[in-house]
Amino acid sequence: MPADAQSIILHQYDVSPFSEKVRVILGIKGLEWHACDEPVIMPKPELVALTGGYRKIPVMQIGADIYCDSQVIIRELERRFPAPSVFVRGDNGIGWGLGIWTDRSVFLNTVTVVFGGMADGANELANEAFRKDREALTGRPFDADAMKMAAPMMAEQLRAQLDWIEQQLGDGRPYIMGEQAGIADASAYYNLAFIRWVYPPAAKLLDTLPRVTTWENRVKAIGHGTRHEITREDALDIAKAATSTEKVQTDPNEPNAIKAGDRVTVMADDYGRDPITGEVVSSSAQHIAIKRSDPRVGDVVVHFPRVGFFVMKA
Ligand SMILES: N[C@@H](CCC(=O)N[C@@H](CS)C(=O)NCC(=O)O)C(=O)O
Structure with a gap:
């Protein structure tokens, strides 16, 4: 099925934990979507043409x-x-x-357990180019020895947090919030998927957490909806031919009086803090949408959440 301006295009790569969070949501909703594979490390010229500088994965178009x-x-x-x-x-x-908990605390513990565990070179992901790229991403040295030393302690913290999920499932409920799968399941699941893909020995932590293991398999079985593939060039052509559907709207309650038409710079507050500048189209307590222009894709509107991002008047 060829993609068009209404299609969900997910710029992603398969071993990306945050992409897995979104793929599970696509599965819960039973949606059809197009995977546009992006490189695991910079440069990502096509992605940056769309975002104006944001380099992280996933990005939905x-x-x-x-x-x-x-x-x-x-x-x-x-x-x-x-x-x-x-x-x-x-x-x-x-x-x-719950997403903020899993994306920050659980994710950081997981990363240390995974990369510390494979510090002896067990996995091709942690090669020299990858390490250099992640140093640029985080602004910190990719210190394999430090992660190796920290991994045992992070494993204890990870187990404690997974044990919370075990307790939450203690009444026999199939999913974290009850009878149906939802955002809490997608968030709690993706770090476990990441461990299984890249450093399965760490999954040993789950040996004493039978409800988590059963639940994990249940979430995995939801699948990812219906996936098609799209090339990066085709995705850019769709953006160029399309017009944003975002409506212009000023939020009168913006704490810093940001309004439609203002020029602002948006950046992540944690890692991958590349600034993106554009003109505000709309904003709310939960989002900001800015318009920018790019020689390859023309006018696009780039959307960000508010938690985890800084917005500054440009
Ligand atoms: N807060 C972001 C985090 C995204 C994130 O950290 N993504 C990782 C991959 S799963 C990433 O982009 N790493 C650097 C890269 O792939 O270039 C989100 O929720 O989407």
């Missing part, structure tokens, strides 16, 4: 609307495709909060 970060991607998927909802039993707010 629908026509000329570009959604950066899994948080704003899931928000948009829920808005465009509300049924089935990823919010189970009215867990509308807490599902997002």
